[in-house]
Amino acid sequence: xxxxxQSSRYLVKRTGEKVFLECVxxxxxxxxxxxxxxxxxxxRLIYFSYDVKMKEKGDIPEGYSVSREKKxxxxxxxxxxxxxxxxxxxxxxxxxxxxxxNIQYFGAGTRLSVL
Amino acid sequence: AQKITQTQPGMFVQEKEAVTLDCTxxxxxxxxxxxxxxxxxxxxxxxxxxxxxxxxxNATEGRYSLNFQKARKSANLVISASxxxxxxxxxxxxxxxxxxxxxxxxxxxxxxxx
Numbered sequence: 001x002x003x004x005x006q007s008s009r010y011l012v013k014r015t016g017e018k019v020f021l022e023c024v025x026x027x028x029x030x031x032x033x034x035x036x037x038x039x040x041x042x043x044r045l046i047y048f049s050y051d052v053k054m055k056e057k058g059d060i061p062e063g064y065s066v067s068r069e070k071k072x073x074x075x076x077x078x079x080x081x082x083x084x085x086x087x088x089x090x091x092x093x094x095x096x097x098x099x100x101x102n103i104q105y106f107g108a109g110t111r112l113s114v115l
Numbered sequence: 116a117q118k119i120t121q122t123q124p125g126m127f128v129q130e131k132e133a134v135t136l137d138c139t140x141x142x143x144x145x146x147x148x149x150x151x152x153x154x155x156x157x158x159x160x161x162x163x164x165x166x167x168x169x170x171x172x173n174a175t176e177g178r179y180s181l182n183f184q185k186a187r188k189s190a191n192l193v194i195s196a197s198x199x200x201x202x203x204x205x206x207x208x209x210x211x212x213x214x215x216x217x218x219x220x221x222x223x224x225x226x227x228x229x
Contacts, residue, residue, distance in 0.1 A: 033217070042119075042206060043219035058217075090160065101148065101167065102210065104217075106160035 006107035019078040023091030032074035119220035138207030146212040149190040154204040
């Protein structure tokens with residue numbers, strides 16, 4: 001079974017803090033993704049990575065950065081957390097884009113509150 | 116324009132009845148995939164079913180089937196014989212393979228009544 005593990009289920013941070021959200025997958029997947037989920041808006045893609053040290057912006061990258069130094073780990077960084085970044089953050093991984101049915105497997109999510 | 120539209124924010128269904136969750140999509144990419152995910156209250160997204168744009172047959176996975184109408188750009192999820200454990204949020208998603216883009220709908224909250 002694919003396992004995608006997010007380091008924290010719940011996180012509370014202060015405005016202006018630098019926040020790291022970590023995600024690790026154990027299936028040797030090339031692709032990894034970070035989404036945020038807000039009520040009524042579904043999931044919105046922040047960043048994704050299709051290989052080590054490679055990244056592409058999603059639909060809402062402002063205020064976020066990412067790091068992928070190893071294939072199994074994809075980190076989301078909030079350089080200076082703000083209250084409008086309070087949300088549920090979901091990490092996912094999948095097989096490469098060239099293959100059909102590249103199902104995304106998700107972690108359990110991190111609920112971040114910025115006070 | 117919305118790429119994925121789920122028009123039913125919430126639905127109720129009686130246990131053991133069938134239910135259809137609506138999804139319409141918008142793309143100019145001829146090569147795409149459509150996915151349905153379930154998200155229980157625990158938060159984890161669970162893959163349910165996949166339909167490729169070139170697939171001739173509607174996808175089925177156990178009690179789940181996908182009613183794929185390509186000309187109408189709709190990909191409705193049908194759950195047969197609903198169970199209490201089906202109560203969850205359901206998300207429709209699309210992958211555009213040539214454009215390398217991913218989109219999720221806003222979700223439908225399904226409540227199964229005993």
